[in-house]
Amino acid sequence: MADPQSTPPGDDADQQGATADSGIDADGEQSSGSATDEASVEALRAEVEEKYDFDDFGPEDMAKMTAQEWEVAFEEESWITGGALLDRVADDLRSRVATREVFARVERHTDPQRVLAYSDEGYALVFPDGTVEGHGTVLRDVKPTVALCSMDDYDVPEPPSDDPLPEPDEVPEGGSELGNWMLQLIAGIQLLAGIVLLGGGFLAAIDQIGGAGASPVLLIVAGLAFLAIALVLFLVVANARLSDKFRSEEYRDRLRAIGLSDGERPEFVPALEPDSSGESEDGQHEG
Structure with missing residues (x-):
């Protein structure tokens, strides 16, 4: 009598074939997945090499990189x-x-x-x-x-x-004064030009200089314009010096805060x- 739990020989062969086929399919899928991953990595590496200049790579570039870009680079x-x-x-x-x-x-x-x-x-x-x-x-x-x-x-x-x-006491009051001196020189020239033009306009108004074509109003307006320019330049210099002084004091305070004094x-x-x-x-x- 045949064992009721026994499996016909044909069924064993079919099961073994199915198992082998599934193994082949799994290996094929794994190989395909690996190839896809490698292709993705290579594509990302090429993109990173094109995006960043590694001959001049600095902290700013590093801060922009993602974790994936860092790993492939x-x-x-x-x-x-x-x-x-x-x-x-x-x-x-x-x-x-x-x-x-x-x-x-x-x-x-x-x-x-x-x-x-x-x-x-x-x-x-x-x-x-x-x-x-x-x-x-x-x-x-x-x-x-x-x-x-x-x-x-x-x-x-x-x-x-x-x-x-530096030590807090070693911090200078401001930066270079060359720019401020240049602006002051230009402002001084504008101031002198404005005074001369105003004086010329006043003299032209009382017929002391100029002829029939002289325009006192034009000279006075030009003089006032030069004086306004000089005033603006002097204000710029004053503001720059105050800003430098404020930044220097702020820098000293930060140095003291991290313990350079005590x-x-x-x-x-x-x-x-x-x-x-x-x-x-x-x-x-x-x-």
Whole structure:
């Protein structure tokens, strides 16, 4: 008697064939999916290379890149990490601070290995693996810097010093006075011309100069126009000097707020505890 649970030989063959066909279909779909993904990556890479000039790639370009663009543009195996990355980040930030692109105090800590940058509005803490945490405008400025410094072909500029921020008392009252002096000279010439024209108009009105064709009204109007121009130029110079003085005082206040006078950090800046690894004697290098 046949076993009621047994399967006819023909059915076994059909099932094996169906299984093999499904396996082939799955492999085919997987291969097709992989090919599609590779094509998408290549298309995105070509788009990124056309969109960005990597010979002149800077923090502004880095800030515009999306995560997908970053992944296809740079190979993860070539990224710089560890202490070398932190050294590059510290040097690059100090260079940008020196050129007034970034306002921050930069500290290169070695125990633990960190780069800490902070201002009166926020901070950024950089870890050896390239992770960045913090808040405010400093975090916004530091993120693209870390990304650039992790690239082996990015040349980090040499900072002028480890402490590029000036002391508050060293900040001058204003910028260069050359432009103001030039405007004052032009305003003075306009003023003299206006006075001469007004005087000529007055003399023409009493028939002391000029003939029948002389127009006192025209001379007086021209003189008043020159005087108005001179007044506007003098006001521009005065406003520029007041603005320079205000900006200088504001800059001094920001320098004091980050502790350049008393050495105290803002309260929101996290304290870094040594990890007891004995990597450094002093634990930090400020700049």
